[in-house]
Amino acid sequence: MQTLTVKCKLVLSKEQREALDTTMRAFAAACNDAIAVGRRLNTASNIRIHRVCYSDLRARHGLTANLAVRAIARAAGILKVKKRQCSTVRPTSIDYDARIFSFREADWTVSLSTVQGRIRVPLHIGDYQRTLLGSRKPTSAVVWKTRQGDYYIGIHINVETPPPEDEHGWIGVDLGIVNIATLDDGTAFSGDQIERVRARYERTRRSLQRKGTRGAKRVLKRLSGRERRFQQAINHTISRRIVDRAIAEGKGVRLEDLSGIRKSVRVRKSQRRRIHRWAFYDLRIKIAYKCALAGVPFELIDPRYTSQRCPVCGHTERANRKSQSKFVCRSCGLEANADVVGAINIALGGAVNHPEVALVDVETVLHGQDTGLRRRAATSPPSLGVGS
Ligand SMILES: [Zn+2]
Known part of the structure; x- marks a missing residue:
C-alpha cells in the first residue's frame, strides 16, 4: 500500500474564498503560537504542546477542535526539524483530517471546516484525478493558496497495489x-x-x-x-x-x-x-x-550493495565497480555496464533483502549489447560460462 496525493483545483465562490482566507490566517496564527509554546517549553512533543495551549488556541483563533489539533501537529512537525526551528508559518495553507474534511464522489465535491462553518466546494478535476479518487475514502488533505491566488487541495489517498508476487x-x-x-x-x-x-x-x-x-x-x-x-x-x-x-x-x-x-x-x-x-x-x-x-505492482528496495554485487556469481565487493560506468566482477570476471548491473540487482529485489535469490545467468546480463556489455575472459571459475 502506498499513499498518494491527488492535487485538485478548488472552485470557490467569493464567500468561500473569504472563509478559507480567514481560516488560513487563523490556522497560521495558531501554528505560530504553538511553535512559540514549544520553544518556550523546549519541546517538539505534540502531546506536551497540546496540553498547554489547545483550549487557548481554540478560544483565541476561533478554530474548531480538529483544526486546532492539526495546527499543533504542524507546529510539532516544524519544531522537530532543526533547520526549521526558526521558521514561521505563513497564512497560505490548512491541514485537514477525516473529522474536518470529507470527499463526496457523487458530485466530486469536498466539505471543509472553516472558522465560518462548513463549506462544500466543487473540485475542478480531470479523468486522471477521477480514476485515483473514485470509490476511495481519503483521510486527510491539505488546502493551499498559490501566489497567483488559486486554491488547491491535495487529497491523500491510500492505494492498494497488487501483492508483489515474484512470479510476475x-x-x-x-x-x-x-x-x-x-x-x-x-x-x-x-x-x-x-x-x-x-x-x-x-x-x-x-x-x-x-x-x-x-x-x-x-x-x-x-x-x-x-x-x-x-x-x-x-x-x-x-x-x-x-x-x-x-x-x-x-x-x-x-x-x-x-x-x-x-x-x-x-x-x-x-x-x-x-x-x-x-x-x-x-x-x-x-x-x-x-x-x-x-x-502495476510497485516496490522500493534497499539500495545497499546493488552497485557492488555481481548478478551472475553473487560476489559482492566495492572494487567490483571499477568506475562510474564500468562493472568488473573480481571473482568471475563478468564485465558489464555498472548501471545495468545495478538495475538487474534492483529487479532481483536488492542485494540486502534478497541475498539468497537465484542469480541471473550471463546471457541475461549481456543481452543489452548496445549499453557496452561485453564478455571478458574469465580469470576464475570458467564453469560459469563466461568464456572469451
Ligand atoms: Zn561475478
Missing part, C-alpha cells in the same frame, strides 16, 4: 546522473539533455547571484521554476515508458529507496544536489502514480 517478474530501475534511469534490460534514459539545460541555468544563476539585486532574485526564482518544469516533463516521459513496458510485459516495477541516490550523486554544489534530489524524488513519484493507476 520485475523491471529494475537504477537512477543516476549520466543516465537518469537505466533498466535491467539495458534500456537507458540519458541525462545529457537535462545536464546541458542544467548547466545553462547554472551559468545564468551564478551571474544573477553575483548581481544580488532584488530584480535578480526574482528572475532566479522564475528560473528555478522553469528548470523544474523542464525536468518534470522529461520525468513524465521516462515514467510513462517504464510503466508502459511493465504493463506490456505484465511485470512490476522496482526502484531503489531514495537514500540510495547518494551513491551516484557526488556533486559539490548544494544547489545542484538539491535539484538532483528533487528530480529523483519527482521521477519516483511519477512512476508510483502511473503504477497505481494501472494496477
Whole structure:
C-alpha cells in the first residue's frame, strides 16, 4: 500500500474564498503560537504542546477542535526539524483530517471546516484525478493558496497495489546522473539533455547571484521554476515508458529507496544536489502514480550493495565497480555496464533483502549489447560460462 496525493483545483465562490482566507490566517496564527509554546517549553512533543495551549488556541483563533489539533501537529512537525526551528508559518495553507474534511464522489465535491462553518466546494478535476479518487475514502488533505491566488487541495489517498508476487517478474530501475534511469534490460534514459539545460541555468544563476539585486532574485526564482518544469516533463516521459513496458510485459516495477541516490550523486554544489534530489524524488513519484493507476505492482528496495554485487556469481565487493560506468566482477570476471548491473540487482529485489535469490545467468546480463556489455575472459571459475 502506498499513499498518494491527488492535487485538485478548488472552485470557490467569493464567500468561500473569504472563509478559507480567514481560516488560513487563523490556522497560521495558531501554528505560530504553538511553535512559540514549544520553544518556550523546549519541546517538539505534540502531546506536551497540546496540553498547554489547545483550549487557548481554540478560544483565541476561533478554530474548531480538529483544526486546532492539526495546527499543533504542524507546529510539532516544524519544531522537530532543526533547520526549521526558526521558521514561521505563513497564512497560505490548512491541514485537514477525516473529522474536518470529507470527499463526496457523487458530485466530486469536498466539505471543509472553516472558522465560518462548513463549506462544500466543487473540485475542478480531470479523468486522471477521477480514476485515483473514485470509490476511495481519503483521510486527510491539505488546502493551499498559490501566489497567483488559486486554491488547491491535495487529497491523500491510500492505494492498494497488487501483492508483489515474484512470479510476475520485475523491471529494475537504477537512477543516476549520466543516465537518469537505466533498466535491467539495458534500456537507458540519458541525462545529457537535462545536464546541458542544467548547466545553462547554472551559468545564468551564478551571474544573477553575483548581481544580488532584488530584480535578480526574482528572475532566479522564475528560473528555478522553469528548470523544474523542464525536468518534470522529461520525468513524465521516462515514467510513462517504464510503466508502459511493465504493463506490456505484465511485470512490476522496482526502484531503489531514495537514500540510495547518494551513491551516484557526488556533486559539490548544494544547489545542484538539491535539484538532483528533487528530480529523483519527482521521477519516483511519477512512476508510483502511473503504477497505481494501472494496477502495476510497485516496490522500493534497499539500495545497499546493488552497485557492488555481481548478478551472475553473487560476489559482492566495492572494487567490483571499477568506475562510474564500468562493472568488473573480481571473482568471475563478468564485465558489464555498472548501471545495468545495478538495475538487474534492483529487479532481483536488492542485494540486502534478497541475498539468497537465484542469480541471473550471463546471457541475461549481456543481452543489452548496445549499453557496452561485453564478455571478458574469465580469470576464475570458467564453469560459469563466461568464456572469451
Ligand atoms: Zn561475478
